[in-house]
Amino acid sequence: MTRLTAPFLDDPALKQVLAALSAEGAQALIVGGAVRNALLGEPVADVDIATSARPGETLRLAETAGLRTVPTGIDHGTITVIAGGRGFEVTSFRRDVETFGRRAVVAYSDRIEEDAQRRDFTMNAIYATSTGEVLDPVGGLEDLARRRLRFVGDPHDRISEDYLRILRFFRFLAWYGREAELQAVAACGELREGLARISRERIGYEIRRLLNAPDPSPSVALMTETGVLTQVLPGADASDLPELVEAEHEYGTGALTAWPRRLALLAPPDAAEALRLSRDETRTQDQIAQALTMPAPVAAYHFGRAVAAQSVLIRAARGETPPFGWCHRLARGAEAKFPLTARDLMPQLSGPALGQALRRAEAAYIDSDFTLPREALLQIALQPEAGS
Incomplete structure (x- = not known):
């Protein structure tokens, strides 16, 4: 028997919820990501619970134990x-009666085996009792040990229930897998056009999380081979993604979030629309693209150190070795403050001539590596332009 040992099993709030749900004989089991990650030695965030109690029973049992409840998805069980100030998502055992993509007709079940059959991947269909006893209805433990990603049951059936599972497959492969079941990969490619039915917000959510994996390049390469990448990001080119991951390790990334630079490297022409990026996310993508057209210190001057650093890593992935002292040079550019304003040139200049003079002086300031003093810049700004 496999037994789970994890700190969250000693959480008093979790124990309180599990005890409340099982007070009258119902099963209450930890399931999904918490069990998977604990078995892999990965950090555990949320703890989800599956129970044989029906939704109405769950409400009654929790309230009897003095716990507050929120019917977040009661129509789906x-x-x-709420316990200890935290929320635990509790879902009744279910089995599918009919499925229509995201919409499914479900019936409640008393059997863990039926509940496991409607989950996506075998590694997500492993359960644990309050004492850590592991229950494995669909062979997820062996797959987890091999880091093999496999759908529960027929891949075509699971994908047809929700086409977003194609992207979830590649995301989970990037985070937790080393091996992908060949039938699953083939099904993802064959059914990829179903992703056109999925909202771009949901696609964007999955792509962000996929690209934030420690090394998403093998998974993204498989997406390219199956045509899935082109389906969701037409025009994206992932050929340099392995080199970008290598550059990140070699030069460091500090606290920079991974997915924006990795998406910028892929350079899909219409990422903002395809992934429903926010205004700030879109601006960052535009700034990284512009930063790639100018020296990195100049990019830091215009867009800040973070954007410039992203561009340096992308250039490194494309074969351009960062110059010696590049971090210092980025800091210098980011901290530089152009010492002239329009008021400094008035009333001598006005209108278009004023704007031209400021641009001329700023260009000289940048060319000097941000060293020209204010007096020299005034002279440059006020000197007549050649040919005028």
């Missing part, structure tokens, strides 16, 4: 139970 999900209720959030």
Whole structure:
């Protein structure tokens, strides 16, 4: 028997919820990501619970134990139970009766085996009791040990229930897998056009999380081979992604978030629309693209150190070795403050001539590596232009 040992099993709030749900004999099991990550030695964020209690019973049992409840998805059997100031998502065992993509007709079940059959991947269909006993209805433990990603049951059936599972497959492969079941990969490619039915917000969410994996390049390469990458990001080119991951390790990334630079490297022509990027995210993508057209210190001067650093890593992935002292040079550019304003040139200049003079002086300031003093810049700004 496999037994789970994880700190969250000693969490008093979790124990309180599990005890409340099982007070009258119902099963209450930890399931999904918490069990998977604990078995892999990965950090655990949220703890989800599956129970044989029906939604109405869940509400009654929790309230009897003095726990607050929120019917977050009661139509689908999900209720959030609050304990210790935290929410635990509790879902009743279910089995599918009919499926229509995201919409499914479900019936509640008393059997863990039926509940496991409607989950996406075998590594997500492993359960644990309150004492850490592991229950494995669909062979997820062996797959997890091999880091093999496999759909529960027939891949075509699981994908047809929700086409977003194609992207979830590649995301989970990037984060947790080393091996992808060949049938699953083939099904993802064959059914990729179904992703056109999925909202761009949901696609964007998955792509962000995929690109934030420690090394998403093998998974993204498989997406390219199957045509999935082109389906969601037409025009994207992932050929330099392995080199970018290598450059990140070699030169460091500090606190920079990974996915924006990795998306900028892929350079899909219409990422903002395809992934429903926010205004700030779109601006960052535009700034990285512009930064790639200018020296890195100049990019830091215009857009800040973070954007310039992203561009340096992308250039490194494309074969351009960062110059010696590049971090210092980025800091110098980011901290530089152009010492002239329009008021400094008035009333001598006005209108278009004023703007031209400021641009001329700023160009000289940048060319001097941000060293020209204010007096020299005034002279440059006020000197007549050649030919005028």
